[in-house]
Amino acid sequence: MNRMIRLSVAAAALSCTMATPVLAQDVTVSSDELAAMRAQLQAMNARIDQLERELATAKQVNTAQDEVIAANSAAAESAADPVVEELAKSDGWSFKPRGRLMYDAGFTNAPESTGAADGFGNEVRRARLGVSGDIPGGFGYKFEVDFAGNEIDVADAILTYGDGPLEIAIGHHNNFQSLEELTSSLHTTFIERAAFTDAFGFERRIGASVAYEAGIVLAQAGVFTDNFDDTDTKNRGVDGRLVIMPKMDDAQLHFGGSVHYNDIDEVGGTVRYRQRPLVHFTSERFVNTGNLGAESEFGLGLEAAAIAGPFHAAAEGFWQTVNMPGAMGDPTFFGGYAELGYYLTAGDTRGYKAGKFDRTKPSSPVGKGGIGSVQFNLRYDYLDLNDAGILGGTQNGYLASLIWKPTAYVLFGVNYGLLEYDNAVIPTADGDTSYSVDAFGVRAQVDF
Known part of the structure; x- marks a missing residue:
């Protein structure tokens, strides 16, 4: 009043x-x-x-x-699409369903006289279901099973314990062998990871590990046996990784290194390094060392990356040495890549968390007035399997991808690769082992 x-x-x-x-x-x-x-x-x-x-x-x-x-x-309005929330949380217990589905299709085109199987191909690349959650006392769990390829494979199956910056994991989980390998397949920029990660046998193994993250420093180390499919082997390995993650103004930087040692403790033990031409739905490998007698393998890796607004860059190199029995020379093989990427949509940037690339959440997703995020990437991918008298071939990959994420949990990708080979293990009819192969692939992906 x-x-x-x-x-x-x-x-x-x-x-x-x-x-x-x-x-x-x-x-x-x-x-x-x-x-x-x-x-x-x-x-x-x-x-x-x-x-x-x-x-x-x-x-x-x-x-x-x-x-x-x-x-x-x-x-x-600004939040990303909701994921499946924890179904129950009481007295420190929680339970959360997880899953992902990836369907790939495309073609490869090799010189006809090689006799290599090419043309159209398609597959369910991953069909994964699982659960994760918390247990009272600082413990956690994660268990995922993949049904792709008419097989049932266990992915992560781990029990964890966290206390501040320290986390201990026991079970079937990733070793610590590269930024590209540790980044989830949900968040990579190409439908397949860099050639050296598959060629050198990077995979989940049964073991125990510890990770310590404080400020800009992340240290990881573990002891491992083999994966669930090879529990009858006597392989024993040690892996470690150190990452520095500073920020410069708004830019996220990443510098890291890793070391790998695997003792092949069995008579007549062998290793084999080989790789497909970009896409997974082909079974052809144009670079392949064949089975090599081995007593152990030792690897060293370097990694670097930067994220600044819509721009990102990444590069890695990895050297794998095989300790062969007797008086035979010990070959060292090399693989690496360099990549540039850029978001064509305003306000979008590549995710990063805990020493690896993470989920991109479109700033304007479909259903909330936008078109989602659109990202264009270029990569040079190199793999050299020639050394010490071993002629496994070299692969030079020139790759491009376009990724559309209408929401944070749905992705459509288009990939093209020109793979140039020298000393290819599949010669043409006139004996030529230097030629190129085209590879094209598309992916539809959803996860929760």
Whole structure:
């Protein structure tokens, strides 16, 4: 209530008091009555002041509620598509379903006289279901099974324990052998990882590991046997990785190195290094060392990456040495890649977390007024399997990809690769082992 209303009330009361002797001369207003009227007017003013305070308080509460509602609404609008939430959480227990489905199709084109199988191909690349969650006391678990390829393969099957910056993992999980390998297949820029990761046999193995992350430093190390499909072998290995993750203004930098040692503790033990031409749905390998007698293998890797707004760059190199029995020379093979990527959609950037690339969440996803994120990538991928008299061939890959993510959990990708070979293990009809192969692949992907 404003001051004008208050003055009007007072004026009306005063006019009534003064008009009484004029209109009714026989009525006399005593001083006590006048004092009582003044007291009533003061009480009225006090009540008006109280009501004004209550009204102001109510307005402040309503304004705060409106701001909270607006903030929550804005957060909901900017958030990525929701994932499946934990179904239960009580007293430290939680349970969360997980899954991913990837379908690939495309073709390869090799020189006809090689006799290599090429043409159209397609496959369910991954069809994975699993669960993860927490256990009271700082423990956690993760278990995933892959049904692709008419087989059932266990992916992660681990029990973890975390205490501040320290995490211990026991079970079937990744070794620590490269940024590209440790980045989830959900978040890679090409439908297959760099050639050296498959060629050198990077895979999940049964073992125990410890990771320590504090500030910009991440250290990982573990001891491993073999994967679930090869538990009858006597392989024993050690892997370690150190990563520095500084930030320069808004740019995220990444520098790392890894070491790998695998003792092949069995008579007649062998290793074999080979790789497909970009896509997985072909079974042809144009580079292949064949089976090599081996007592152990030793690997060293270097990795670097940077993310700055819509731009990212990454490069890795890995050297794998085979300790062969007897007087035979010990070959060292090499693989590596260099990559550049750029988001064509405003506000999007590549995700990064805990020493590896992570999920990209489109700033304007489909269904919320946008088209999602669109990313273009170029990569040079190199693999050399020639050394110490071993002619496994060299593969130079010139790759490009275009990735569209309408939401954070749906992806469509197009990949092309020109693979140039020297000392290919599949010669043409006239004996030529230097030629090129085209590979084209598309992927549709969803996960939760």
